[in-house]
Amino acid sequence: MEKTVKILITGKLHDIALKLLNNQPSELAVSESLKIVYIPDAPRDIILKEIEDTHVLISRSETDVDAELLRKAKKLSVVARAAVGYGNIDCDLATEMGILVVNTPGKNTNSAAELTMGLLLALVRKIPQAHMSTSAGGWNRHKFSGTELGDKTIGIVGLGNVGHRVAKFAKGFDMRVIAYDPYISEDVFRKNQAERKNTLEELLAECDVLSVHVPLNKETKGMISLVELKKMRKGGIILNAARGGIVAERALLEVLNEGYIVGAAIDTFDNEPKPLQELIAHPNVIVTPHIGASTAEAQYRIGETIAIQVLKALRGEIVDYPVNLPHVSLLGSNDLKVFSVLSEKVSRFGAQIFDFQPAILKLTVKANLNKEDLQVLKLSAIKGFLSHASEEFVSYVNAEKILQRKGLEFEIEMTPSSSAKNELLFEVYGKGTSEKISVGAVLYDGKFARLSSINDFLFEIELDNDLIVMQNHDRPGVIGDVGSYLAKNNVNIAQFELSRNRRGGMAMSLIRIDGDLESEVVAGLRKLPNLISARLVSGL
Ligand SMILES: NC(=O)C1=CN([C@@H]2O[C@H](COP(=O)(O)OP(=O)(O)OC[C@H]3O[C@@H](n4cnc5c(N)ncnc54)[C@H](O)[C@@H]3O)[C@@H](O)[C@H]2O)C=CC1
Numbered sequence: 001m002e003k004t005v006k007i008l009i010t011g012k013l014h015d016i017a018l019k020l021l022n023n024q025p026s027e028l029a030v031s032e033s034l035k036i037v038y039i040p041d042a043p044r045d046i047i048l049k050e051i052e053d054t055h056v057l058i059s060r061s062e063t064d065v066d067a068e069l070l071r072k073a074k075k076l077s078v079v080a081r082a083a084v085g086y087g088n089i090d091c092d093l094a095t096e097m098g099i100l101v102v103n104t105p106g107k108n109t110n111s112a113a114e115l116t117m118g119l120l121l122a123l124v125r126k127i128p129q130a131h132m133s134t135s136a137g138g139w140n141r142h143k144f145s146g147t148e149l150g151d152k153t154i155g156i157v158g159l160g161n162v163g164h165r166v167a168k169f170a171k172g173f174d175m176r177v178i179a180y181d182p183y184i185s186e187d188v189f190r191k192n193q194a195e196r197k198n199t200l201e202e203l204l205a206e207c208d209v210l211s212v213h214v215p216l217n218k219e220t221k222g223m224i225s226l227v228e229l230k231k232m233r234k235g236g237i238i239l240n241a242a243r244g245g246i247v248a249e250r251a252l253l254e255v256l257n258e259g260y261i262v263g264a265a266i267d268t269f270d271n272e273p274k275p276l277q278e279l280i281a282h283p284n285v286i287v288t289p290h291i292g293a294s295t296a297e298a299q300y301r302i303g304e305t306i307a308i309q310v311l312k313a314l315r316g317e318i319v320d321y322p323v324n325l326p327h328v329s330l331l332g333s334n335d336l337k338v339f340s341v342l343s344e345k346v347s348r349f350g351a352q353i354f355d356f357q358p359a360i361l362k363l364t365v366k367a368n369l370n371k372e373d374l375q376v377l378k379l380s381a382i383k384g385f386l387s388h389a390s391e392e393f394v395s396y397v398n399a400e401k402i403l404q405r406k407g408l409e410f411e412i413e414m415t416p417s418s419s420a421k422n423e424l425l426f427e428v429y430g431k432g433t434s435e436k437i438s439v440g441a442v443l444y445d446g447k448f449a450r451l452s453s454i455n456d457f458l459f460e461i462e463l464d465n466d467l468i469v470m471q472n473h474d475r476p477g478v479i480g481d482v483g484s485y486l487a488k489n490n491v492n493i494a495q496f497e498l499s500r501n502r503r504g505g506m507a508m509s510l511i512r513i514d515g516d517l518e519s520e521v522v523a524g525l526r527k528l529p530n531l532i533s534a535r536l537v538s539g540l
């Protein structure tokens, strides 16, 4: 029966996301049928109920994906954050549970940076206050006098996607741009014409406007507290369109009340959707309800990207924007995609053809790959092996962790390939000297994948459907007996390959069959004359 995947969507998404999920383009089509439950703005208790049988959660900032939610999610394999910040997702627990977390970096950058500049202009020119007064019938040209941005200094904390775009816009207003970001190279400062400040203190001492653009984490929570605010010049301005909590709200209120800081513009709050009342009602503060990403353009890009990430994840491909995928950044080429699927299949095959206690898994790759791509093949091989040999849900996310927990070692080796043929050899070793199996595969032209060997026996057979792996003495009549037995049991053979080490010696056959195969049918094969073993290899 076709499997149904439940996708729970708890934040408002652009229609493009639903369109892509409902009408999947052929290159992203999934074999499961999708049940989409779209409940933006649903109360928490409904989300906690719905999550129990959900496979994929797509959320925005209003849904805390915390331990309470994750522990109820018995079937969850993907959390897709339709945004950049994932501070409200318990990524450590998600990783431990093998749940992939993805996000959409860069897709709302421009919108967030434009809102930041909008807030700044609105603040220094008192636009919201002037609008309220004028639209109510007033005409006060003195009360709403403001200050210019030109020649003022903006201090940017976090010169990432949003920060460097704010730097660019601020330059357009003839501002002096200084920035503090200890995690990026000198080049990024130079390219964005931002003067580098080596410490936060240096930055604070020199800026008229402080704008934070860092993620919220243990290091950045409260990084702008009373001490830091007091290190700014008197008369400064604070902008926060990143995350509530980066600027300590009570401290900000205190310096605003003192008149030490003369204005603040805030889009993101500690306690959303119920921010600190005294702060949002302060006459020198202007606020928006976390709308940095709320533009048609950003939401289109995010909707499109998140749907693609979800479909890729469901197809078992490596996603473009993983948050918690160890060491894997982007799945570069289509060839690599095909190669990684082959790596997973070969190891899943290998996991089903040995009878000893495994100790070491080894993947030998003949190809010309960079380090990251090799890592993709390694994770695919571990995933393939474990997903057969483990009760746990295994994904690219937790594969290495589970392997370690099982006490298995993994070795990987690469030798260069000089042709359009890439090769894989997956080996499983036990502790004893004779305890070893190997499965080889070849990928021709980045497209055509074939199983090429099992131990010393050579083959050329496609790796799909169920396969019977059979060992027998090389005697006349064996193939006929097997063919009639399978026919009697209504099993249609799609491909039959025989390989033998020497005439009259040992032979190994691979039988690719159409449809599913009952294990009793395979057990019956073992009773035929001259058969040594017959195994079913499935899940390819
Ligand atoms: N208001 C809204 O709706 C939106 C808010 N955001 C928020 O804006 C923030 C920045 O987003 P992006 O620029 O896309 O992220 P990003 O990851 O591209 O940039 C963050 C930068 O902060 C730097 N950083 C990290 N820790 C730091 C520290 N302790 N001190 C100084 N710099 C540090 C990093 O090196 C990086 O360059 C995030 O919190 C994101 O969630 C982003 C988009 C929309």
Ligand SMILES: O=C(O)CCC(=O)C(=O)O
Pocket: 011, 060, 061, 062, 082, 083, 084, 085, 086, 108, 290, 292, 293, 294
């Ligand atoms: O619009 C949203 O859901 C949140 C946007 C945001 O804050 C982010 O991308 O980090």
